[in-house]
Amino acid sequence: MKAVLRPVLLIIFIAIMSCVTGRGQGGAISYLYPEDFYHTFNGENFALLVDTRKSNHYRRERIEGAINIKNMKTLIAFADTLDREIPIYIYCDGESRSLSVAEYLEGEGFVKLIILTNGIREWKAREMDVDTRRHRKRTNLFPG
Numbered sequence: 001m002k003a004v005l006r007p008v009l010l011i012i013f014i015a016i017m018s019c020v021t022g023r024g025q026g027g028a029i030s031y032l033y034p035e036d037f038y039h040t041f042n043g044e045n046f047a048l049l050v051d052t053r054k055s056n057h058y059r060r061e062r063i064e065g066a067i068n069i070k071n072m073k074t075l076i077a078f079a080d081t082l083d084r085e086i087p088i089y090i091y092c093d094g095e096s097r098s099l100s101v102a103e104y105l106e107g108e109g110f111v112k113l114i115i116l117t118n119g120i121r122e123w124k125a126r127e128m129d130v131d132t133r134r135h136r137k138r139t140n141l142f143p144g
Contacts, residue, residue, distance in 0.1 A: 028106040029099075029113045034123045037089065037116045047087040050078075052097040053120075063091065063123065064131040075101060084109040091116035091123070 032040060041047055051058050051066040058068040069075050082088075088110060090098045095115060102113040116123060124130060 028111050029102045029115065031095075031115050031117045033117045034126050034128050037091075037114065037123075038128065040114065041089045044087055047089060048082075049089045050091070050101070051120075052090060052092040052101045057093070059134060061120075061130045061132045063120065064129065066091075066131075069101065075104060079105060079108045079110075082110075084111060086110075087112040087114065089114045089116070092119050093121055094119045 041049060049063060049066040051062050051068050053068070053070070055068060055070050058066070058070070062068075069078050088102075088105060090102055090113060092098045092101075095118060098115045098119065102115055105113055118125075120130070
């Protein structure tokens with residue numbers, strides 16, 4: 001009985017932990033480290049790169065090609081306009097805002113959401129390029 005119970009408990013524990021951390025396998029949300037994030041995004045035929053940080057951080061520096069989704073109002077407008085099959089690559093300073101955005105989009109039916117592990121901080125720590133050209137205040141895709 002113990003031999004059967006131990007693997008069952010292990011499977012239950014793993015399932016619970018993957019739900020708690022948001023890093024379960026098989027869902028719409030996945031995580032990639034900067035180099036893989038970069039190569040996978042650039043290997044897509046069409047994908048979107050979304051910066052979920054506040055506008056002033058986005059204007060100061062961003063991963064080249066990113067659009068800024070800075071708040072819930074902007075996120076809702078953004079989600080309402082897109083095909084649910086389009087891959088969306090998401091980052092913030094760390095992972096918390098990215099995960100919140102990804103979970104919302106997953107709930108809206110999006111099927112491929114990729115989060116940059118440890119956010120733009122990890123990107124810069126690995127000395128990957130950032131776009132530092134200043135953006136004017138109202139250059140976001142969905143101002144608001």
